[in-house]
Amino acid sequence: MSNTPAAEAARRRTFAIISHPDAGKTTLTENLLLAGGAIRAAGAVRARGENRRTRSDWMKIERERGISVSASVMTFDHAGLMFNLLDTPGHEDFSEDTYRTLTAADAAVMVLDAAKGIEPQTLKLFEVCRLRDIPIVTFINKMDREAQDPFALLDEIATKLQLDPAPLYWPAGSGGRFKGMIDLRGQTFVPYNKNREEGHDRPVPLNGNAVVSYLDPDEREEAEEGAMLVQEASKPFDHQAFLEGHMTPVIFGSALRHFGVDELLEVLGAYAPPPKAVKAEKAGVETAVAPGDPEVSGFVFKVQANMDPNHRDRIAFFRLTSGKFTRGMKLKSQGTGKQMSVNAPIMFFASDRELAEEAFAGDVIGIPNHGVLRVGDSLSESGALRFAGLPNFAPEILRRVRVRDPLKAKHLKKALEGLAEEGVTQLFRPELGSDFVVGAVGQLQFEVMADRLGNEYALDVIFEASPFAEARWLGGTAAEIETFRSTHRTAMASDIDNSPVFLSKSAWETTYVAERYPNLSFQRTRERG
Numbered sequence: 390m391s392n393t394p395a396a397e398a399a400r401r402r403t404f405a406i407i408s409h410p411d412a413g414k415t416t417l418t419e420n421l422l423l424a425g426g427a428i429r430a431a432g433a434v435r436a437r438g439e440n441r442r443t444r445s446d447w448m449k450i451e452r453e454r455g456i457s458v459s460a461s462v463m464t465f466d467h468a469g470l471m472f473n474l475l476d477t478p479g480h481e482d483f484s485e486d487t488y489r490t491l492t493a494a495d496a497a498v499m500v501l502d503a504a505k506g507i508e509p510q511t512l513k514l515f516e517v518c519r520l521r522d523i524p525i526v527t528f529i530n531k532m533d534r535e536a537q538d539p540f541a542l543l544d545e546i547a548t549k550l551q552l553d554p555a556p557l558y559w560p561a562g563s564g565g566r567f568k569g570m571i572d573l574r575g576q577t578f579v580p581y582n583k584n585r586e587e588g589h590d591r592p593v594p595l596n597g598n599a600v601v602s603y604l605d606p607d608e609r610e611e612a613e614e615g616a617m618l619v620q621e622a623s624k625p626f627d628h629q630a631f632l633e634g635h636m637t638p639v640i641f642g643s644a645l646r647h648f649g650v651d652e653l654l655e656v657l658g659a660y661a662p663p664p665k666a667v668k669a670e671k672a673g674v675e676t677a678v679a680p681g682d683p684e685v686s687g688f689v690f691k692v693q694a695n696m697d698p699n700h701r702d703r704i705a706f707f708r709l710t711s712g713k714f715t716r717g718m719k720l721k722s723q724g725t726g727k728q729m730s731v732n733a734p735i736m737f738f739a740s741d742r743e744l745a746e747e748a749f750a751g752d753v754i755g756i757p758n759h760g761v762l763r764v765g766d767s768l769s770e771s772g773a774l775r776f777a778g779l780p781n782f783a784p785e786i787l788r789r790v791r792v793r794d795p796l797k798a799k800h801l802k803k804a805l806e807g808l809a810e811e812g813v814t815q816l817f818r819p820e821l822g823s824d825f826v827v828g829a830v831g832q833l834q835f836e837v838m839a840d841r842l843g844n845e846y847a848l849d850v851i852f853e854a855s856p857f858a859e860a861r862w863l864g865g866t867a868a869e870i871e872t873f874r875s876t877h878r879t880a881m882a883s884d885i886d887n888s889p890v891f892l893s894k895s896a897w898e899t900t901y902v903a904e905r906y907p908n909l910s911f912q913r914t915r916e917r918g
């Protein structure tokens with residue numbers, strides 16, 4: 390019975406960590422790895438000199454700037470369960486990556502900064518979770534700093550998210566006065582120790598004598614009163630309501646001080662769901678793929694170039710939806726029908742990347758390839774399964790890109806193509822002229838690109854204003870597109886797959902041209918497959 394696809398899937402917990410920038414996702418990721426026994430010491434986001442860095446912010450630009458620009462996966466085995474943790478970037482310029490990553494998650498941890506509550510980007514990401522019915526655990530972070538009143542924070546969850554908060558813990562103070570939290574389920578007190586090196590003491594019974602050494606009488610009264618009030622005011626935790634996305638269990642803590650993190654991991658293990666059946670299409674008919682199905686299947690939700698800059702690799706992040714995958718297996722892509730032997734799949738363990746000998750539904754493996762696999766591709770043994778599409782953001786900003794050293798122009802083309810294969814920024818090659826045009830959703834993406842072109846390809850590039858304002862993929866018959874192309878040469882370009890793209894100088898021009906060519910469609914994004 391053990392090791393069947395169904396039993397193995399049942400012990401998977403695949404979850405994403407989401408929030409507004411800087412709430413502490415990467416710090417929490419690092420401390421969850423520590424709590425799970427995957428690493429021995431937690432690294433820091435803003436580490437200097439010899440200090441240890443975090444595992445999930447592994448790109449050079451992430452380490453330099455202390456922000457996440459790309460989602461990463463960390464797998465660890467703990468308490469009989471396999472956790473697949475997806476750390477996401479908070480900044481909205483990278484939200485396409487975050488949204489796609491959420492399609493690979495079965496649950497989410499929403500991190501709130503205790504001083505700030507629900508911030509705009511948290512709200513947006515929450516809405517994506519709601520659309521996909523992903524259950525959410527709330528971690529109210531940075532309790533070691535002056536926090537908002539915990540009642541107000543819970544109230545914000547209830548009113549802004551229309552979600553019933555079910556606190557599992559109740560904090561005693563915050564900031565300099567933070568003393569720990571009451572476990573509302575076990576009636577124990579979890580002491581917090583300011584002194585990072587000493588670590589925190591084990592929980593003690595709330596009605597025993599030991600609690601006196603952590604809380605003075607006033608603090609104790611205040612905490613117990615709050616705990617009583619909040620239990621009266623909120624619905625008790627209901628596992629079913631959580632799974633259906635109506636209720637969120639709430640934990641307070643400090644990721645940086647490794648407080649509340651063991652508790653969060655315990656809650657995820659106990660309540661977060663294992664992988665569910667996923668809707669798919671087979672020969673044009675809708676079907677559901679269950680984790681225990683014998684056929685190996687899954688989809689690519691992210692592509693990363695140059696994880697190993699020495700090898701110019703492309704890693705496709707593949708989320709398994711069913712079956713027992715074994716190394717060397719042949720999988721077929723639904724779009725192209727092409728078959729590939731997956732000989733060197735990677736598992737992303739905290740301390741290093743290892744060859745994945747086997748994997749099950751819920752797992753995320755990295756498949757090295759040469760630009761064949763793209764975001765949104767479905768892979769299965771039969772090649773017949775197709776999973777629903779992934780979000781595609783239309784580029785909002787177009788820039789012309791130039792390399793300072795003209796001798797490196799050829800090199801630039803390869804580099805730009807490599808990054809464009811990640812499917813996050815778009816590359817357009819105008820039919821006339823030699824400059825490339827790059828499309829992105831946000832300004833920060835250009836900065837990241839310039840940085841990565843420098844680090845990963847040793848190219849010094851500049852992004853300049855482009856004469857074009859909008860890009861539209863052309864749809865229509867080959868003849869119609871050809872007619873259009875012949876009269877609009879100066880505005881025609883192709884993307885990395887050689888699909889025809891119309892580059893217009895303004896929104897007005899786009900509308901004007903589209904009206905004159907009613908047989909053609911002018912699409913804001915390119916649909917694949």
Ligand SMILES: Nc1nc2c(ncn2[C@@H]2O[C@H](COP(=O)(O)OP(=O)(O)OP(=O)(O)O)[C@@H](O)[C@H]2O)c(=O)[nH]1
Nearest residue numbers: 410411412413414415416456457479531643644645
């Ligand atoms: N005082 C305090 N600082 C924290 C805590 N958790 C994180 N921080 C700090 O907050 C800053 C941002 O933390 P990150 O973990 O990078 O936040 P993030 O949510 O991953 O940020 P993005 O990935 O850029 O969206 C860093 O300086 C952390 O050291 C905490 O519990 N207490």
Ligand SMILES: [Mg+2]
Nearest residue numbers: 414415456457
């Ligand atoms: Mg981060």
